[in-house]
Amino acid sequence: MIRTVIFDMDGVIVDTEPVHRYAYFRHFDDLGIQVSDEEYASFTGASTKNVYQHLKEKHGLEHPVEQLVMGKREFFNRAFDEKPDLDLLDGVRTLIEDLHQHGLQLILASSASKSTIDRVMKRFEIGPYFTDLVSGEDFPRSKPDPAIFEHAASLSKAPKTECVVIEDSANGVTAAKVAGLYCIGYSSEHSPLQDLSHADLVVGHFSELTAARIAAINTKAE
CATH class of the missing domain: 1.10.150 (DNA polymerase; domain 1)
Structure with a gap:
C-alpha cells in the first residue's frame, strides 16, 4: 500500500x-x-x-x-x-487534492531552484498540500543521479516500499528506479523525446490516477 x-x-x-x-x-x-x-x-x-x-x-x-x-x-x-496563460497541467490539481483528502503524504522533489518552486507554490496556492519541498540545487549531481529521490524518500513518514514517484522525464524515471522507488511515468506532450519505458506504470493523463488506485499499488509485487 x-x-x-x-x-x-x-x-x-x-x-x-x-x-x-x-x-x-x-x-x-x-x-x-x-x-x-x-x-x-x-x-x-x-x-x-x-x-x-x-x-x-x-x-x-x-x-x-x-x-x-x-x-x-x-x-x-x-x-x-x-505569462498570463501559465497554469497547472490538466487534472493534476484534482489528483493532488484527492491524494491529500485521503491522507497520503505529498513531497515535491524537483530539479528546479528553490525560488522557482516557491513561485509555483505561491502562484497556484498548492504549497499547503506538500509536507516537504526538495530542490535539485541542494545536490551536486542532477537526475539520473538518485540522490534527490533518496532524500525525498527519507522525509517520508512511510518506508521506501510505500512510496511512489511521479515523473515525466527519462532521467527522472532512472533516478527513481536507481533509488529503489516505484515510478509512475507521466507521458506529457510538454516533455517530448522522453523514454519512459523503464517506469513501472505509464499514464497519459492524470484522470487515469486516483488516490485509491495509487494507494492500492503493491510495490513488492513489481
Whole structure:
C-alpha cells in the first residue's frame, strides 16, 4: 500500500518548460553559444546549475557557474511573472487534492531552484498540500543521479516500499528506479523525446490516477 507520493514539478505539476526554454535560449544567445534541440532535450530533469557546469566545460565559458545560473534566472523570472496563460497541467490539481483528502503524504522533489518552486507554490496556492519541498540545487549531481529521490524518500513518514514517484522525464524515471522507488511515468506532450519505458506504470493523463488506485499499488509485487 502506498502512503507517500513524491512529485516532480516541471512537466508534471506545471508546464514551465516553454518559459525555461525561452529563458535558456535567450541566455544562450547572449553567451554566443549554440545548443541543438537534441542536446537541450538531454537537459530535461537536470538542475540549472548542472546544465551550466556542462556548458561551461563544453564551450570554455569564462563566467562562474553561479553567474550563469543567475543570468538565466533573470530571464525566467521575468517571463514567469508576465505569462498570463501559465497554469497547472490538466487534472493534476484534482489528483493532488484527492491524494491529500485521503491522507497520503505529498513531497515535491524537483530539479528546479528553490525560488522557482516557491513561485509555483505561491502562484497556484498548492504549497499547503506538500509536507516537504526538495530542490535539485541542494545536490551536486542532477537526475539520473538518485540522490534527490533518496532524500525525498527519507522525509517520508512511510518506508521506501510505500512510496511512489511521479515523473515525466527519462532521467527522472532512472533516478527513481536507481533509488529503489516505484515510478509512475507521466507521458506529457510538454516533455517530448522522453523514454519512459523503464517506469513501472505509464499514464497519459492524470484522470487515469486516483488516490485509491495509487494507494492500492503493491510495490513488492513489481
